Amino acid sequence: MVAPPNSVSRRRFLGFSSAGAAAVLLGTGAWDAASAYAAPVKGGNPFTLGVASGDPAHDGVVLWTRLAPDPFAADGAGGMPARPVRVEYEVAADERFGAVVRRGSAIATPELGHSVHPEIQGLAPDREYFYRFRTGGEISMTGRTRTAPVPWSNPRELNFAFASCQAWQDGYYTAYEHMAEEDLDLVVHLGDYLYESGVGTNKRGVTVDPEFTTETFDLARYRLQYALYKAEAPLQAAHARFPWIHTIDDHEVENNWAGDISQADNEPDQDPAVFRQRRAQAFQANYEHLPYRHTQLPSGPDVRLFRRLPYGTLADFTILDTRQYRDDQPCGDGGSATCTDRLEPGRTILGSAQKKWLVDGFAQSRARWQILGNQAPMGQTDRDPGPAVDVFLDPWDGYVAERNAVLAAAQDRGVRNLVVITGDRHQNYAWDLKRDYADPDSPTVGSEFVGTSITSGADGADMTDEGARFLAANPHMKFFNSQRGYVRVNVDRERWRGDFRVVPYVTKPGAPVSTRASFVVEDRQPGVRER
Template identity: 55%
Template sequence: MTGSARPHALTVGRRQLLLAGGALGLGAAAAGFSPSRAWAQPRFQSDPFALGVASGDPWPDGAVLWTKIAPDPLAVDGLGGMPPRKVQVGWEVATDERFHKVVRRGGTFAVPELGHSVHVEVNGLEPAREYFYRFRVHGEFSPVGRTRTAPPPWARLRELNFAAVSCQAWFEGFYTAYRHLAEEDLAVVFHLGDYIYENPIDANGGVRKTPVAPELRPEPYDLTQYRLRHALHRYDPDIIAAHQAHPFVLVWDDHEIDDNWVGDIPKAGNTPDQDPAVWGRRKTAAFQAYYEYLPLRRPNKPSGTQAQLYRRLGYGRLADFHVLDTRQYRADQACGDRTSDCADRLLPGRTVLGPEQEAWLYEGLGTSRARWNIIPQQIPVTQVDTVPGPGRAFVMDFWDGYKPARDRLFDELVRRNVSNPVVLTGDMHRHMAADLTLDFDDPGSRTVGVEFVATSISTKMDGEDLDQGGRNLLDANEHIKFTSYQRGYLRCSLTEDACRADFRVLPYVTRPGAPVSTRTSFVTENGRPGLQSA
């Protein structure tokens, strides 16, 4: 959809990963799940792997491998050009791109009940090494994907490179940032939410000036519509390239369903959702489509309106990643979800994570033996006063709307003597770096960690380096050291001594082809919480 070429026809990626000769078949976690009959002799009018391949959630002996059989990803019935029959798929993992040294192979079914998506959990691999994988269906081959396993728990790493991304409204910009991300040398990418946007789309596809079929334009409510919305966001050569090049760890925020939804509570004012039955069906559909289109493990597979996405990944003795879901278990936004400084945001017991996830996080932080404790999550933890000068105003959807929850988190960081906490955040559509202090209103308060916020991939279009909103944030919040309203992503490098964050930016996304550069970099040192300019 980007430019004039069809996404699956392009060959892009670090070290020529997307060579056309690669074979990538479909591995399905749903083998034995489907009552549908097998399609014994499938024939496709176009590339059955048009949406590419992906890997996710690396562990020391493997990863999950994903693909989706969809020769016509934008078919308006949401079925991707497939009949209601299961298809047998083969998969291979090798240590080389040409598959001379295949170390694992197998087969499974892509079933219509899961949109012919495939989630193969491969194990038995060696830790801390690069692998290549591919799928095959009836003689047709996918592109070759690259993944990398995590190191064993006892390993001492010299360096770990990773990235954080978020917020990619297809109709508000091109995915050029993903093209550059595909070329980075990274072990893993954390997607912090808003993989799709549910907003209505105009007939010309927003800034992309690409005609969009009427069936793809409305705000989604059912499974067909959510499948189409994912297909639209996913059917792009740049995002396909990024998924082929790196394993992703993904968690949702709000736009995967509805802006600012909370648990069983839809966005205020969205009339159809006020019927609990309608909202339940919508959540069920959105959750299933999210799983179908992304490289998630079996434990992340939803059951109706429930799905567990919070989880922990370890990278040797260097880092533990505590991935949070700040959307599904929280209390409703205070103060009618209006930007303000109302007293309700201070009520004891307010929670962002819910009791079970909160206890899980504290236990994991307290028992971690890693040098760095990284917390990928969705919404700003730091205090974000939006009004300079007298008076204050906070966004109720941020942790500011749940101050007791933030206080509990910071108290636990101190009480458990957590080693080097670093929060990774999305949602804001701006880059930001901030110190996390026990009392943001006291300039002398103790700093307990740092927060790096990754700007959007495309949401809010081009933006600018320092907009008025950014100036207000810097004026009103002494602990916020940097912000930029340009599009891009966050690149991080960990050593035993320091965590470095490079804020990568693009000058424009409303047309393709933008270059990427590092706007600025910050470092936080081992045992010295707080930001320093790199």
């Protein structure tokens, strides 16, 4: 388990590598060892937002922390001075740090909110490690991480969980308390890590300071919102326990945004140029608070989030970005029963470059399981049990031709097992992916597990009227549930098992967790079946 902050003698840290040898990341993104002499922070615990690791490779991971002795300071600076600060780190093979394998330092700059993202290399594959940070005499909590197997190996199994949608105002992060107790190799977060709305009205029944009651539009406000979320102990525990792989959905910026287009017609960011400024600040705050590698450092309103992480030859994690390059939602994101625009062949949710990268990856991958980390449901969600097709237009149902092209490419290029993991919907589904949902005889070419929210939507229910309609209207849907929680996955060479882990309530703390249902996918047999 993750250790609490502990006392370490100053002498233990004097063995760090020299400033000239340390990799020092400046706010500009350039590396410059001369800044290693920056003054340390003094007074108060600077590690109030916890620690994290991410994007595990076979030879290393990226570590993260952000210095914030006063995380709720109204200016979003976290109580830090407007100067760079050196942050030292240690990585060890044991929790007591008796066998330190890497030491170094990075510079936390005000330009990046005093966050650091040191990328640790030269670690052994498929190995557990522990890490911690130090600055100004203060030691962080201890984090645990794990490297991936070497790309050419054939691991026996993979254990991970995926989650999404954690609106602070809708409840407590109890699900993360339980996730932190699981035996996992990693966690995938599929977006809506943050919600942009104010939290003055909340189901926790707490009163918040005025600065938290407004919607987020600028960098200082986004930083405050992240601080509110990341101050939650269960979330910190889950981050400190496992390496995470992150992507975004819409609420990290604004609900249902699409490319350069804002959702709201009555807000000043409707101008695409103004919205791009908002997007740039949202992306920066996202980078500042999560364990991304330097390749995910935003350049203004642009960031490269789609990427592929191998787990030996057992699995590839192919992480998508379905927000930044998409066309606007068809038909004004309104009624869909008569919306033929959603069927237009030129409509894209991925953008041409990402689509080519995805399809080329299908042909090049040697992985037994191709895992697509996806934001909004790929499978068809018909809301009408009758002859009409009534779907949501924000997910892939608004981009039918591209969905069909991607699923056809997976089959035609010989993807052995395509499994899509998805968030967004605040509901649990297990269903089959069809090559063409308009054709009743269309073959099943893959499987999709849609995971519910951590809190969004508040307590939820096992079955709802909407769920009953979904099951009646969608023969490819094998399971529906609307409680809160996460999905735990065990993958081996013969089958995939997804356990829908749910809690009965989130509007008060202390809920127990249980497995509501388990569904499996057998090797070379696309489609889901209940275990």
